[in-house]
Amino acid sequence: MAGRLKQAGLKVTAPRIAALGALAGPGHRTAEAVFSAVTSELPKTSLQAVYGVLAALVDAGLARKIDPAGSPALYETRVGDNHHHRICLNCHAVEDVDCAVGESPCLTPSNMDGFAVQLAEVTFWGTCAACQAASTAAASA
Amino acid sequence: MAGRLKQAGLKVTAPRIAALGALAGPGHRTAEAVFSAVTSELPKTSLQAVYGVLAALVDAGLARKIDPAGSPALYETRVGDNHHHRICLNCHAVEDVDCAVGESPCLTPSNMDGFAVQLAEVTFWGTCAACQAASTAAASA
DNA sequence: ACAGTTGTTTTGAATAACTCAAAACAACTG
DNA sequence: CAGTTGTTTTGAGTTATTCAAAACAACTGT
Structure with missing residues (x-):
């Protein structure tokens, strides 16, 4: 350390x-x-x-x-890899997501239009499995 | 309106x-x-x-x-299209970026692992053309 | 046109999450 | 071990935003 x-x-x-x-x-x-x-x-x-x-x-x-x-x-201390996050809109839980497609799918053009990209941040907003289960349970109750 | x-x-x-x-x-x-x-x-x-x-x-x-x-x-009022943003780390200017690759390149798996993605947010952080120009000018001065 | 209902805006205050600055202090260098 | 550089404490302040209650205005039906 x-x-x-x-x-x-x-x-x-x-x-x-x-x-x-x-x-x-x-x-x-x-x-x-x-x-x-x-x-x-x-x-x-x-x-x-x-x-x-x-x-x-x-x-x-x-x-x-x-x-x-x-x-x-x-x-977080997971650094150096180009990984992203998914966040539940309901409970705000955050989980890591590996870059699935290709190598650096998200860093696509590293220089668009004179803009020098240094970091591409991807965040998936949605509903986590637990909150989906909870809400369908509530709906059927 | x-x-x-x-x-x-x-x-x-x-x-x-x-x-x-x-x-x-x-x-x-x-x-x-x-x-x-x-x-x-x-x-x-x-x-x-x-x-x-x-x-x-x-x-x-x-x-x-x-x-x-x-x-x-x-x-912003540009809604309904899946567009993203690039932000200059130096001057904080924000510009729109169209999704370049494919149709919805960023929404890749819409359901990973039970997580239901509702929105994929992509932000490119970097240096805009103007700030690059300004910093090379300053360096050579 | 008008009264009622529902949703909006005002007014007033409060808060979370940081950030700033100066002084006291502790790590590393030789 | 003394000096320098960078870190931590102490104390205060700020920005962007949210909350709540009361006054008010837009739409609905008549």
Whole structure:
């Protein structure tokens, strides 16, 4: 964990190690969730420090930030692959989606019209399986 | 304008007509921009009313809302086609991008894994032609 | 044209999620 | 171990938006 920070050119500090720990594993966490995880280990850590740490991690390429409309930003440590997200309009659950078609299906023309594309963000909005089940159950009740 | 509202099942009110007028034509407007346009015509209109109007228009399918990370939400009246956006990381300019590949390239599997996709949102982040020109000019100065 | 109903707008306030800045402090360098 | 650079704390502030209650206006049927 510390090594990863060092490699990225970041100073190794306790809040950063704790934040990386909190983000480890699959899934997506809000800044608030990372803050709770970090403070359970390092109670004096401030929320602002967590925002700073997360920004540093994103800058360094150790984390990725996604910012779904209408929800707080989420952070994940799955970086480097061109993967996307699907978000349930009902329960706001976020799940990863691999790029299915071809290699980088979404980055299509990397330069259209003089515009230099650096990142293509794809978000699928819809209804997750659980919420579909719940709503058909409610309808038939 | 009024007919469009009526067709959509909305009551025809002055703020709604003015807001539709403010959104007419190409481009994207913030709620604040719509508010200024509306108040120049109807000075007593409140900002909250504009938010209400915009929400109603989006609900009725007469407008579309996009919510770029780090900027206020934008509204446009180009609806019904599956078009996307490119946003300059530097100047935050937003432009429309037609779906280039195939018919609905981005809606790929409309049902993956039990997840019912209702909308695929694609955003290209990068540097617009103007900002590229400006930055190379600055570099060579 | 008019009263009633339903939905809209005003008014007033509140909130979530961040962001900014200055000072105290801690990691890494040599 | 001293110095430099970058991080974290402390404290405050902001933007974009939402909520709620009351006043009001558009459409419906007569």
